[in-house]
Amino acid sequence: MQTLAIVAKRDKKEAAALAARICERYPHLTVLGERYLSQELGWPRVEDRELAQRADLVVVLGGDGTLIYTARLLAGRAVPILGVNLGSLGFMTEVPVEELFFHLDEVLAGRFNVDSRMKLTCRLVREGRSIIEEEVLNDIVINKGALARIADHETSIDGVPITTYKSDGIILATPTGSTAYSLSAGGPIVHPSVDCTILSPICSHALTQRAIVVPADRVIRITLRRETADTYLTLDGQTGHGLQGNDCIEVVRSPNRVNLIRNPRVAYFTILRQRLHWGER
Ligand SMILES: NC(=O)c1ccc[n+]([C@@H]2O[C@H](COP(=O)([O-])OP(=O)(O)OC[C@H]3O[C@@H](n4cnc5c(N)ncnc54)[C@H](O)[C@@H]3O)[C@@H](O)[C@H]2O)c1
Numbered sequence: 001m002q003t004l005a006i007v008a009k010r011d012k013k014e015a016a017a018l019a020a021r022i023c024e025r026y027p028h029l030t031v032l033g034e035r036y037l038s039q040e041l042g043w044p045r046v047e048d049r050e051l052a053q054r055a056d057l058v059v060v061l062g063g064d065g066t067l068i069y070t071a072r073l074l075a076g077r078a079v080p081i082l083g084v085n086l087g088s089l090g091f092m093t094e095v096p097v098e099e100l101f102f103h104l105d106e107v108l109a110g111r112f113n114v115d116s117r118m119k120l121t122c123r124l125v126r127e128g129r130s131i132i133e134e135e136v137l138n139d140i141v142i143n144k145g146a147l148a149r150i151a152d153h154e155t156s157i158d159g160v161p162i163t164t165y166k167s168d169g170i171i172l173a174t175p176t177g178s179t180a181y182s183l184s185a186g187g188p189i190v191h192p193s194v195d196c197t198i199l200s201p202i203c204s205h206a207l208t209q210r211a212i213v214v215p216a217d218r219v220i221r222i223t224l225r226r227e228t229a230d231t232y233l234t235l236d237g238q239t240g241h242g243l244q245g246n247d248c249i250e251v252v253r254s255p256n257r258v259n260l261i262r263n264p265r266v267a268y269f270t271i272l273r274q275r276l277h278w279g280e281r
């Protein structure tokens with residue numbers, strides 16, 4: 001590995017200080033900082049696209065939001081990502097900050113395994129034209145504003161009508177995102193090695209309309225059937241778009257994946273137990 005890129009949580013001095021220590025410790029490596037970090041440390045400015053093309057390894061110093069931001073920044077490139085937790089929950093940033101150099105030494109020596117996480121591609125189709133196409137690691141959320149009326153979400157899978165959810169919204173989550181918003185909406189926890197899409201209605205008016213789990217290769221389409229002002233599409237909690245009546249949200253598995261470097265000291269279920277406060281053992 002020649003080129004290491006670092007993405008640090010914005011406005012977190014501790015993250016920038018750690019990035020500077022990483023750079024000092026590995027003088028034989030080319031270290032690139034994401035835009036915010038370059039500004040903070042006075043490093044040469046590197047455009048996102050260049051960083052994504054050149055990086056052999058990315059170290060994320062932050063929380064889940066910073067890791068999601070990094071996955072988007074890398075676009076289609078499956079560069080291994082080492083997530084170091086400087087966030088509040090840090091579900092996906094598995095490495096505790098005090099163990100950073102132990103794990104980084106191991107990774108640079110080639111001793112590591114990755115979890116290959118699936119992503120979803122979301123298209124917003126308006127009047128027959130795809131006007132937005134983005135990939136998500138966590139989830140696609142269709143949601144209404146505080147005063148908007150309950151919305152009708154006409155849903156089909158591979159062209160077969162499923163139902164029209166009368167609800168506050170719908171979440172389409174990856175297995176990675178199953179422990180985020182979808183879990184709060186009553187969705188199942190899905191192990192990240194299972195490729196599937198989880199469809200979780202938010203506060204559905206019909207009690208039998210529960211979350212469903214669909215094979216990842218199916219095409220899910222949700223069409224907003226009632227003229228609804230104040231309805232939004234939010235992708236990974238990072239980007240938002242206003243929706244109109246008859247807009248169609250089309251969701252399918254992305255050909256790209258995200259490679260998260262595993263912390264060999266903790267199993268997935270240990271992280272679940274700790275982060276979700278399920279008790280000691
Ligand atoms: N009511 C809710 O639970 C709710 C509401 C809005 C958004 N969200 C989630 O926030 C995500 C964006 O995260 P953020 O950190 O940028 O925003 P944020 O700072 O608003 O954090 C939301 C919380 O979700 C946690 N989180 C994020 N991804 C997770 C995952 N895969 N598994 C377990 N926990 C996870 C974060 O650590 C944080 O505690 C969205 O993708 C969405 O799933 C949750």
Ligand SMILES: Nc1ncnc2c1ncn2[C@@H]1O[C@H](COP(=O)(O)OP(=O)(O)OP(=O)(O)O)[C@@H](O)[C@H]1O
Pocket residue numbers: 007008009010034036062063064065066067069086087088089090091238
């Ligand atoms: N370098 C960055 N560039 C752009 N946005 C960033 C950057 N770092 C963090 N963010 C954004 O800042 C927000 C907060 O970061 P993050 O979620 O990592 O911290 P946290 O909320 O403390 O941690 P957690 O999500 O684990 O609770 C996220 O929405 C993330 O997208």
